[in-house]
Amino acid sequence: MTEPVPVxxxxxxxxxxxxxxxAEELREVADRWRAHVALxxxxxxxxxxxEYAEAVDRAQAGAxxxxxxxxxxxxxxxxxxxxxxIPVARLVATRLADxxxxxxxxxxxxxFRPPRPGRPRATELRQAGIEMVGAAHPGADAEVIAxxxxxxxxxxxxxxxxxxxxxxxxxxxxxxxxxxxxxxTALGRALSERDLVGWRERVxxxxxxxxxxxxxxDLPTLSGDxxxxxRIRETVPSAREACESLERTVATAARHGVDxxxxxxxxVLRDWSYYSGVVFExxxxxxxxxxxxxxxxxGLAERFGAPRPAIGFAVALxxxxxxxxxxxxxxxxxxxxxxxxGGLDTHAEPAADAxxxxxxxxxxxxxxxxRADALAAAEGWRYVARPEYGGTLAxxxxxxxxxxxxxxxxxxxx
Amino acid sequence: MRICxxxxxxxxxxxxxxxxxxxxxxxxxxxxxxxxxxxAGGVTYITTRPSDVPTYVEAGAADLGIAGVDVLRERExxxxxxxxxxxxxxxxxxxxIDGPDPTPGALEHLGVLRxxxxxxxxxxxxxxGTGRPVEVVKVNxxxxxxPLVGLxxxxxxxxxxxxxxxxNGLVEREHIFDSTARLIANRVAMSLRAEEIGPVVAAxxxxxxx
Numbered sequence: 001m002t003e004p005v006p007v008x009x010x011x012x013x014x015x016x017x018x019x020x021x022x023a024e025e026l027r028e029v030a031d032r033w034r035a036h037v038a039l040x041x042x043x044x045x046x047x048x049x050x051e052y053a054e055a056v057d058r059a060q061a062g063a064x065x066x067x068x069x070x071x072x073x074x075x076x077x078x079x080x081x082x083x084x085x086i087p088v089a090r091l092v093a094t095r096l097a098d099x100x101x102x103x104x105x106x107x108x109x110x111x112f113r114p115p116r117p118g119r120p121r122a123t124e125l126r127q128a129g130i131e132m133v134g135a136a137h138p139g140a141d142a143e144v145i146a147x148x149x150x151x152x153x154x155x156x157x158x159x160x161x162x163x164x165x166x167x168x169x170x171x172x173x174x175x176x177x178x179x180x181x182x183x184x185t186a187l188g189r190a191l192s193e194r195d196l197v198g199w200r201e202r203v204x205x206x207x208x209x210x211x212x213x214x215x216x217x218d219l220p221t222l223s224g225d226x227x228x229x230x231r232i233r234e235t236v237p238s239a240r241e242a243c244e245s246l247e248r249t250v251a252t253a254a255r256h257g258v259d260x261x262x263x264x265x266x267x268v269l270r271d272w273s274y275y276s277g278v279v280f281e282x283x284x285x286x287x288x289x290x291x292x293x294x295x296x297x298x299g300l301a302e303r304f305g306a307p308r309p310a311i312g313f314a315v316a317l318x319x320x321x322x323x324x325x326x327x328x329x330x331x332x333x334x335x336x337x338x339x340x341x342g343g344l345d346t347h348a349e350p351a352a353d354a355x356x357x358x359x360x361x362x363x364x365x366x367x368x369x370x371r372a373d374a375l376a377a378a379e380g381w382r383y384v385a386r387p388e389y390g391g392t393l394a395x396x397x398x399x400x401x402x403x404x405x406x407x408x409x410x411x412x413x414x
Numbered sequence: 415m416r417i418c419x420x421x422x423x424x425x426x427x428x429x430x431x432x433x434x435x436x437x438x439x440x441x442x443x444x445x446x447x448x449x450x451x452x453x454a455g456g457v458t459y460i461t462t463r464p465s466d467v468p469t470y471v472e473a474g475a476a477d478l479g480i481a482g483v484d485v486l487r488e489r490e491x492x493x494x495x496x497x498x499x500x501x502x503x504x505x506x507x508x509x510x511i512d513g514p515d516p517t518p519g520a521l522e523h524l525g526v527l528r529x530x531x532x533x534x535x536x537x538x539x540x541x542x543g544t545g546r547p548v549e550v551v552k553v554n555x556x557x558x559x560x561p562l563v564g565l566x567x568x569x570x571x572x573x574x575x576x577x578x579x580x581x582n583g584l585v586e587r588e589h590i591f592d593s594t595a596r597l598i599a600n601r602v603a604m605s606l607r608a609e610e611i612g613p614v615v616a617a618x619x620x621x622x623x624x
Contacts, residue, residue, distance in 0.1 A: 163605045194494040197596060223608060265605060267494075283602045288474030289492075290602065 014115040014123035029155045036154035042106040042130045047087035053077040059086040080112035092133045093304035101134025131312035138248035141278045146256035156324040157284045164280045165268035169242040176236035177212040220267035286326025287319040334382040341386045342366040354409035418476035420464035427501035428480045434621035477603035483593035493598040502595035508588040510568035520567045530560030530569050537570035558582040
């Protein structure tokens with residue numbers, strides 16, 4: 001009779017482990033991103049992983065429906081934060097209410113969402129983002145967009161592209177054309193499903209004047225440089241101000257050096273209830289989803305009792321990592337580090353000395369020499385050192401296949 | 415630019431509309447058993463099962479694709495639906511064995527309707543939306559067989575001419591939604607490669623409008 005093979009323990013659907021190589025790379029990408037946003041004065045904050053469902057719903061009705069829910073000791077409903085924008089808005093409204101503004105904060109943290117039946121998706125989203133609270137002008141929009149582009153570049157993305165839309169402009173067009181509420185709701189739904197066929201059908205059924213209907217039907221496909229706004233200005237004079245505001249944002253972004261990366265794209269219109277002004281997404285080769293999403297949400301802080309205009313974005317670190325790998329390649333590279341046989345016992349002192357000098361030393365017992373090469377191969381370390389008679393070390397270099405004798409590991413700093 | 419084209423019923427219409435938009439479709443016509451074929455003008459065609467087209471486009475393995483509304487409603491992929499291409503017209507329908515409708519009887523005596531389908535989501539949503547309890551049985555082919563051998567009370571399936579239904583003694587009872595072929599795009603490619611994709615979409619729109 002054979003023993004039953006034990007079933008290995010599983011982790012919940014949509015969750016995953018991160019091993020050393022990926023963890024190192026994710027940390028490096030996040031550190032480069034952090035260093036860049038810090039240059040513009042964005043200072044890192046952290047919020048609790050758990051929030052009350054009531055707080056999340058206050059910011060956006062129904063937001064807690066798509067979140068992991070649990071109960072506290074008094075039976076109140078809590079959620080694992082489904083995004084970071086809402087908690088950070090709460091933090092700024094409650095803890096930084098006296099700040100003269102603009103408040104500039106950043107975060108690097110995970111958001112969570114439950115798995116959906118029939119739709120496999122990651123349940124933990126690693127995000128890095130900034131928020132600027134207390135500045136409403138196009139210059140603030142431009143800074144945030146410039147910081148986004150700069151931070152993506154700093155992290156190692158080669159050709160980021162930003163698609164820039166504006167919900168206030170879209171609203172102004174609909175106001176100017178006199179689109180009724182029912183049609184707006186239906187249009188909002190079509191757009192959230194990215195169904196441009198449905199969008200055009202609803203526009204056609206709205207009974208608008210011909211020129212206005214044609215403009216509205218094309219609105220989510222209007223993209224290019226700012227001249228695409230000329231048509232809106234001609235057809236809907238009351239949207240002139242909104243057009244000019246978007247133009248100022250684009251012009252100011254160009255003065256920050258963000259020019260070719262930026263495209264006006266009025267199809268970027270997510271969730272109308274949340275956002276109030278510019279909305280944008282960042283893309284790059286290698287990532288099939290947006291690297292970042294963001295926009296202006298002037299009404300959000302008010303829901304936490306401290307009305308202030310705000311704009312921000314969240315980068316999806318896993319997508320950013322993919323885009324960086326597209327540039328750098330994902331070939332396994334040998335890491336500078338020495339696997340030292342005897343480092344755990346007979347050669348503990350040289351191991352400590354080398355580490356103090358900045359050399360990575362992976363120690364093994366003196367009797368464990370047989371495993372040294374396998375360990376170096378499994379973890380990708382470049383050097384393997386074995387003690388020799390007379391106190392020297394025989395070091396093999398796995399990159400070049402060479403062997404040499406040396407007295408001191410401190411020469412392996414790189 | 416990579417375009418994902420469905421094999422089967424939508425293939426001919428797809429080739430036609432791509433050709434009308436001025437793309438080189440000759441490699442697609444004599445692809446033989448090859449699944450990836452290259453054409454003039456930097457276009458690569460990927461041919462797959464119709465239900466896989468949204469998957470390839472959503473993941474960015476293809477920039478554009480052609481998929482039926484039936485598949486899009488079933489999968490709800492994160493893709494942009496750009497154009498109604500007009501061809502491949504058919505409807506999602508609920509059908510049962512001809513004669514007296516077994517539906518009210520099943521609901522009255524058993525409290526639940528058994529429905530066999532390749533489209534479990536469409537079937538579940540439709541009956542939930544009309545307030546009738548349903549037990550959906552997922553099958554992968556020959557759906558018409560299910561009510562004939564007592565596997566289910568009825569079926570939810572795509573109907574084009576209704577010939578298959580008639581030949582199996584089934585009759586359409588309820589219309590669920592209409593379906594045609596749509597042009598879909600990866601949302602990132604739409605923006606990253608707008609210069610390349612934009613003119614092709616415009617040409618297809620013009621071809622469809624003719």
